[in-house]
Structure formats: C-alpha cells, structure tokens
Amino acid sequence: MQTYVIMSDIKNKFYASTGTLVGRENNFDYGIIIENAKKIRADGFELMMLKAWYGRLDEIAKALAEAGVYTPVIHFEKEIGVMLAEGDPQVNEAALELFRENARMAKMIGAKKAVFHLWGGPKSDGAVDGSIELLPQMKEICEAAGTELLIENIPCVYNDPLSIWEKIYSRIPDMGFIFDTRFGKFHDQYMDIFASPTWKNVKHMHASSFLGAKNEWGLIRPILQPGEGKVDFDHLISNMPHYEGSVTLESPVIAEDGSVDIATLNRSLDFLREKFALYRPDLK
Numbered sequence: 001m002q003t004y005v006i007m008s009d010i011k012n013k014f015y016a017s018t019g020t021l022v023g024r025e026n027n028f029d030y031g032i033i034i035e036n037a038k039k040i041r042a043d044g045f046e047l048m049m050l051k052a053w054y055g056r057l058d059e060i061a062k063a064l065a066e067a068g069v070y071t072p073v074i075h076f077e078k079e080i081g082v083m084l085a086e087g088d089p090q091v092n093e094a095a096l097e098l099f100r101e102n103a104r105m106a107k108m109i110g111a112k113k114a115v116f117h118l119w120g121g122p123k124s125d126g127a128v129d130g131s132i133e134l135l136p137q138m139k140e141i142c143e144a145a146g147t148e149l150l151i152e153n154i155p156c157v158y159n160d161p162l163s164i165w166e167k168i169y170s171r172i173p174d175m176g177f178i179f180d181t182r183f184g185k186f187h188d189q190y191m192d193i194f195a196s197p198t199w200k201n202v203k204h205m206h207a208s209s210f211l212g213a214k215n216e217w218g219l220i221r222p223i224l225q226p227g228e229g230k231v232d233f234d235h236l237i238s239n240m241p242h243y244e245g246s247v248t249l250e251s252p253v254i255a256e257d258g259s260v261d262i263a264t265l266n267r268s269l270d271f272l273r274e275k276f277a278l279y280r281p282d283l284k
Contacts, residue, residue: 010276014269015073015248016040017206019048021265026258028052030060034067041266046073046248047109049102057101061108073204073248074111074147076102081117081154084134087127092134099138103145113204113246114147115178117154118164124157128164135172150178150204153193155220160187165198180206180250182223185231188214194241202243207233207272208250225251225268226275233271238279247272 021032028050037045053060064071076099083095106114118132119125135149142149151168153161161183168175179202184190193199209229212219226233226249249268253261 010273010280011244012276012280013043013072013246014272015044015046015246016042016265016269017046017048017075017248017250019046019075020249020252021254021260022048022050023252023254025254025256026260030063032260033069034063036260036262037067037069039262039266041269042249043246044070044072046075046115047071047105047111048075049077049105051077051079054098054101057105057108061105064109071109071111073113073115073246074102074106074109075115076117078117078120081119081131082121082123084131085119085121085123085125085127087123087130092130096134096137096141100141103141103147106142106147107145111147113176113178114142114149115152115204115206116149118151119156120154124155125159125164126157128159129167132164132168132171135168135175139172139175148176148203150176152178152206153180153183153187155183155186155217160189162187162189162193162196162198165193166196169198169201175201176203177201178204178206180208181226181231181233181236182206182208182210182220182250184236186210186212186214186216186220190236191239194239199241203245205243205245205247206250207247207268209233223251225264226271227268233275234279237275240280243280247276 018033080095080098083091119128139149209224209231211229253265
C-alpha cells in the first residue's frame with residue numbers, strides 16, 4: 001500500500017480538504033478523492049465528513065485505505081453543530097449519536113485530529129453554553145477513538161469565537177482548537193487570537209479567503225484561494241506566534257459540471273508552503 005505524502009523542509013504539514021474536491025456538483029462521490037490523490041501536492045488529506053455518506057462509512061474507509069490515501073485529519077459533519085444549536089436535550093442525544101459515528105470513522109481512517117463545529121446554522125451560538133457542557137463527554141468519545149477533538153473558530157451571531165474558546169479553555173484547559181483564517185478575518189480578531197492563551201492549544205489550521213469585511217455575512221462565501229480576497233496571508237503568517245501544527249487548504253476547486261481544478265489546488269498548496277518558508281524561519 002502506498003501513501004501519498006510530500007516532504008517539506010519546514011515542520012508544518014500541508015493538507016488538502018477533501019471538501020475542495022467533493023461536493024453537490026459531483027454527487028458527493030468519494031471516488032474523486034481516490035482518482036486525484038496522486039496528483040495533489042499535499043502531505044495528506046483532511047476528510048470532510050458528509051451527510052450523504054452515512055450508511056456507507058465502512059465502504060468509504062476501506063476504499064480510501066486500499067487506495068493508500070493518507071487522512072491524518074477528519075472534519076466531523078457540520079450538521080452536528082447545527083443540531084446542538086437547537087438547545088434541545090432530545091436533539092442533543094441525536095447529535096451525540098452522529099458524533100459517535102464520526103468518531104468511529106476517525107478511528108477507521110486513522111485520523112489523529114478531529115475538527116468540530118460546536119455551534120452553527122441559523123441559531124448559531126445561542127445555545128453554546130449547553131454545548132460546552134457536553135464537551136467532556138465528546139472529548140472522551142474522541143480519545144477512545146484515538147483522535148483529538150479540536151474546536152473551530154467558526155462565525156458567531158451572539159458572541160465571538162475567541163470569547164467562546166476562552167470560556168472553554170477556562171473549564172477544560174487541555175481542549176484543543178483549530179484556527180480558520182477566513183473566520184479569523186471575518187470577526188477581525190486573528191491578532192487577538194494570536195495574543196490569547198488559547199493559542200498554545202491550537203493544533204491545526206484551515207486556510208482560505210473571502211471577499212467580505214468584518215461581520216459581512218453576505219460575502220462570507222464564495223470561499224476564495226489563499227492570495228485572493230481580504231485575508232492578508234503575509235500579515236497573518238508573519239504575525240503568527242510559534243506554530244508547528246498542520247495546515248489544511250479549504251478553498252474549493254469544483255466546477256459546476258463536477259470537474260476539479262487540480263492545478264489551482266496545487267498552486268494554493270505551494271503558496272502556503274512558500275509563505276510559511278518565507279516568514280517562519282523558526283520552523284525550519
């Protein structure tokens with residue numbers, strides 16, 4: 001079995017999200033990952049869990065393993081956070097069942113990091129205090145599956161991501177976090193995140209950009225490539241505190257006809273490596 005890993009001269013590893021390749025346009029076909037894995041200049045992949053895949057997880061995990069696709073990170077299915085946002089105990093139980101299924105997938109594919117949206121959807125972070133109460137249980141589920149739970153700084157309606165991170169950190173000091181560049185810019189707080197004590201628990205990053213300004217919800221999409229839009233990667237990376245964790249490119253390259261632009265994906269991965277190499281000599 002061959003794994004597709006690209007070596008780098010810096011400590012950070014650069015992954016591609018499978019969400020850059022697989023979506024509605026190509027009927028959520030996981031075969032697109034296998035078909036293109038060898039062409040992508042990534043150190044591995046972050047498997048984006050999709051609602052359409054429930055009931056087929058064993059099949060998908062087996063196919064990825066047989067193809068030698070290296071998946072060190074999994075992104076738990078986003079609907080779980082939307083369900084938790086309801087603040088309903090019965091819905092929370094259903095959300096936890098899906099969470100367990102995602103953790104089972106993490107174990108099957110050997111993912112050591114699990115990205116998670118603790119809130120989401122129209123109700124956003126309105127019930128986040130109740131969701132935080134569930135974190136010790138969710139953390140245990142992930143640990144039993146051999147993966148580390150990481151909470152993402154996704155957009156908020158009622159609070160801001162950093163204030164939620166700091167609330168979690170005060171209660172669970174070893175909780176891990178994942179920093180998204182687009183969302184950090186959306187709330188205009190990535191410099192505050194860099195200065196926060198929570199930064200030492202950031203184990204993973206997502207890289208992408210967008211066209212909007214602070215809290216401009218109408219322009220949070222489309223998701224742009226690094227180097228485009230409003231996220232200044234020169235400023236962000238040069239001001240970022242010491243960070244040896246991994247980075248996943250999340251900018252989609254799927255056309256309306258379902259085809260994928262691997263050349264653009266590779267250019268963005270190269271862009272990220274070059275910026276880290278330029279501004280982070282401490283990581284060589």
